[in-house]
Amino acid sequence: MTPPLLSLRGISKSYGQTRANQAIDLDVAPQSIHAILGENGAGKSTLMKLIYGVEQPDEGTVVWNGEPLSLASPAEARRRGIGMVFQHFSLFETLTVVENIQLVVPGGKTELAGRIRTLGQDFGLEVDPLADVHALSVGERQRVEIIRCLMTDPKLLILDEPTSVLPPQAVKTLFDTLRRLRDRGVSILFISHKLEEIRTICDQATILRGGHVIGTVDPRDHDAHDLARMMIGRDMPDVMPALAMPEGEKRLEIIGMDYTPDDPFATPLSGISLTVRSGEILGIAGISGNGQGELAALISGEAMLPKEQRDRIYMMGRDVGTLDAAARRRSGFAFVPEDRLGRGAVPEMSLVLNTVLTAHPFDLVRRGLINSAGATAFTSECIRQHDVRASGPDAEAGSLSGGNLQKFIVGREMMLSPKLLFVAQPTWGVDIGAASAIRRRLIALRNLGVAILVISEELEELFELSDFIQVLHHGMLSPPLVTRDTRPEDIGRYMIGAHASPEKVPA
């Protein structure tokens, strides 16, 4: 048998009381695509940070290409042939592709541009080296990140949830690239929550649960159900049925809204019209960067329309154009922003204080003072109901794994008993068990008459959740499509703008 490229034995890492990785054994074969699977908080990111030299293990040994390896930093990892593409891109928007690459790879512009083109052709990663990064799609930006990694000639490439930001068409291209890389001798460690993708692309899958390795399997021999069971240690619950609802009252209505943001890199919106009624979920599909951020800011009240256009957004039947975010919340609106660290939660603050940020009307502030017993009880209830894995209500938001923080924020907003709930990327980075729990809760709220607007890049999610879907492309919305009469390909065509300019929805 060929010796492994990378071999971990007995690797452990703790953060305070949390044992994030415990006695991990892992072998990555040469020329293989190896998935790391696990629930939120299972220890996947910690393990990748140890392999990439961002953190050092407390115990255990690493053997790389037959030799012991101990890494002090990512720079050293790169020198030894280990590269990593993070989930959040780290490119400078105002620079060109080649200028971005020049920041980490030595060489003149012309020479580097030539190498970018050659690598692009070799691996299906075509991108114009002279293009400004802000003008690139998410898929193209990811290609730049991968090219930048490939320029250091890695033998092992770590990809952290690489498909979570991509539209379906780009996922296929990425997979072709990954297969080519593997066939040319690169091994890939692939973190993903999407089990079907893992079955399509990976040769091996190692499952982590609670910081331990549960097993390593060939994912093609197991169906997604099996993999999920290994991951979460029990069967997945069934999908919550959406009850037939009488046509409810309008809780959100946007009528012919145009918007030109000040930021030159933002997407202008044009002719946006949509309606969400009580007992209904409207899903907005589309690749992010097509106006999702701008639309979310205008609905939440973080951005305001110019004065002469303040009669475009109605909530609970009332024109809210002049109301700020807090006033909109007072009318029964709750909001989960896409950006969980920063806008959804303050990472340096405890979960209790993060609860108070939006739940303060629930008698959590009295005469300007925080009602700490009340706030702690509310937070504990949120942790319990939404299965948030945290050391307790006083844990700092920033110490939670990404998926657990998402569960907390979504849970907090659901507990506000909103009339209108707006959730951007509800299950972004959330594992399959927790994602299904969040979706079940959203449908349960809809069945109770809440009006729900969901923005998501995940089509499967929108198909499971929504009564209607509209697609956002280049700042314009498609007409509402009745989900049960629509195929994913129809949405896919709107997502890449293959339809003629979409007709406007009658107000």
Ligand SMILES: Nc1ncnc2c1ncn2[C@@H]1O[C@H](COP(=O)(O)OP(=O)(O)OP(=O)(O)O)[C@@H](O)[C@H]1O
């Ligand atoms: N810097 C840190 N300080 C304290 N605890 C941490 C830190 N980083 C990770 N943890 C804890 O270690 C555990 C493993 O977290 P890790 O981020 O590796 O999980 P994950 O499997 O990548 O989860 P997700 O899918 O949600 O990203 C979690 O309980 C997390 O709260």
